[in-house]
Amino acid sequence: MSDDAVADFGLTGVDMDTQERMSTAQVKVLGVSKTYAGRNGGVTALSRITLAINKNDFVCIVGPSGCGKSTLLNAIAGFEHPSEGEITLSDRTVRGPAAERGVVFQQGALFDWMTVEENVKFGPLARGLGDRIAQDLADRYIAMVGLSGFAQRFPHELSGGMQQRVGIARALANEPEVLLMDEPFAALDQQNREILQAEIKEIWRKTGNTVIWITHSIEEALFLGTHVLVMSARPGRIKGAFRTNFNEGDQDLLTSKAFFDAKRDLYQLLRDEAAAAANSERRSV
Numbered sequence: 001m002s003d004d005a006v007a008d009f010g011l012t013g014v015d016m017d018t019q020e021r022m023s024t025a026q027v028k029v030l031g032v033s034k035t036y037a038g039r040n041g042g043v044t045a046l047s048r049i050t051l052a053i054n055k056n057d058f059v060c061i062v063g064p065s066g067c068g069k070s071t072l073l074n075a076i077a078g079f080e081h082p083s084e085g086e087i088t089l090s091d092r093t094v095r096g097p098a099a100e101r102g103v104v105f106q107q108g109a110l111f112d113w114m115t116v117e118e119n120v121k122f123g124p125l126a127r128g129l130g131d132r133i134a135q136d137l138a139d140r141y142i143a144m145v146g147l148s149g150f151a152q153r154f155p156h157e158l159s160g161g162m163q164q165r166v167g168i169a170r171a172l173a174n175e176p177e178v179l180l181m182d183e184p185f186a187a188l189d190q191q192n193r194e195i196l197q198a199e200i201k202e203i204w205r206k207t208g209n210t211v212i213w214i215t216h217s218i219e220e221a222l223f224l225g226t227h228v229l230v231m232s233a234r235p236g237r238i239k240g241a242f243r244t245n246f247n248e249g250d251q252d253l254l255t256s257k258a259f260f261d262a263k264r265d266l267y268q269l270l271r272d273e274a275a276a277a278a279n280s281e282r283r284s285v
Contacts, residue, residue: 011222011228011262011265011266012242012244013241013242014227014241014243015241016050016051016052016053016229017050017051021054024052024054025053026089026090027051027087027089027178027210027212028052028088029049029052029053029075029087030050030087030088031048031049031084031085032046032048032049032050032072032075032086033046033082033083033085034068034075034082035083045234045235046068046072046075046235046237047235047237048085049072049236049238053210055208055210057210057227058201058204058211058224058227058247059212059226059229060214060220060222060224060227060228061073061212061213061214061221061228061229061231062216062217062218062221062270063230063231063233063236063270064233064270064276065216065274066234067231067234067236068231068235068236069236070182070214072236073103076089076094076212077101077103078096078097078098078101089101089177090177099123099174099175100176100177101177101178102174102178102179103171103180103182104168104179104182105182105184106182106186106187107163107187110166110167110170111155112155112156113154114154114155115151115154116150116152116155116158119166119170120137120141120166120170121135121137121138122170123170123174124137124138124173137173137175138151138169141168141169141170141173144169144203144206145165145166145203146199147165147166147169160187160188160192161188161192161195164185164188164196165196167184172207176209178209178212179204179212181211181213181214182214183214183216184213186216197223197224200224201224201247211224218267218270219254219263221266222244222246222259222263222266223246223249223251223253223254224247225244226244227243229242230242230269230270231273232273232276233274233276239269242266244262246258
């Protein structure tokens with residue numbers, strides 16, 4: 001897929017590790033590889049990935065199952081340590097989890113014994129900000145995700161979509177520099193998913209956060225992302241990186257020819273990698 005071809009419908013090839021991007025990047029992934037020990041030898045999940053992500057980028061990462069998407073996200077979050085290479089945030093080496101990197105998982109991962117308000121206040125209180133500041137932050141972000149009337153409810157009293165809203169509010173209440181999202185809407189029905197996609201886009205615009213978003217959905221990646229990265233089958237590498245202008249539109253663009261064409265070409269890239277991943281699995285059996 002050439003840059004000339006994709007530029008016609010709002011998807012433009014972009015180099016995510018140029019010197020220019022590196023000079024201004026907020027998040028730098030520098031030659032990162034990750035290998036896990038196994039009974040039959042090591043398994044390499046990531047291979048020499050280098051990326052430069054600028055402040056307020058919304059980077060969506062797609063790839064076949066098992067390609068290392070979540071491993072890369074977890075390494076940026078500080079939950080995983082690279083076998084090789086380095087990850088920095090604002091030129092500080094990532095050595096472990098920290099409040100400057102908020103994480104939202106597929107499931108809300110909420111404290112069941114706490115109310116919505118208490119869940120969202122937890123991070124600020126743990127950072128020692130004091131109850132009044134924590135309350136102000138909770139009120140602000142609970143309202144931002146549209147749950148002001150549910151602050152005293154417990155997680156089991158909420159739908160799956162509402163629980164994810166709480167998870168987003170809880171991550172935002174720490175006022176992170178970067179928001180890391182691991183398929184947060186994967187378990188939701190299509191209607192709730194579309195509603196939350198529009199809302200997270202609006203929240204991103206209001207907060208100015210940098211967002212790194214893992215998804216299996218090409219449509220979601222195109223609708224949300226300022227950039228879309230396509231990962232190869234394991235060991236995970238960056239096969240393609242694109243800048244998209246669909247991020248500025250609304251749900252109506254999903255039926256446009258430009259959107260369909262971009263979706264088709266990304267699907268072709270992913271189909272090739274999915275086939276490679278399936279062949280690799282068969283050979284390993």
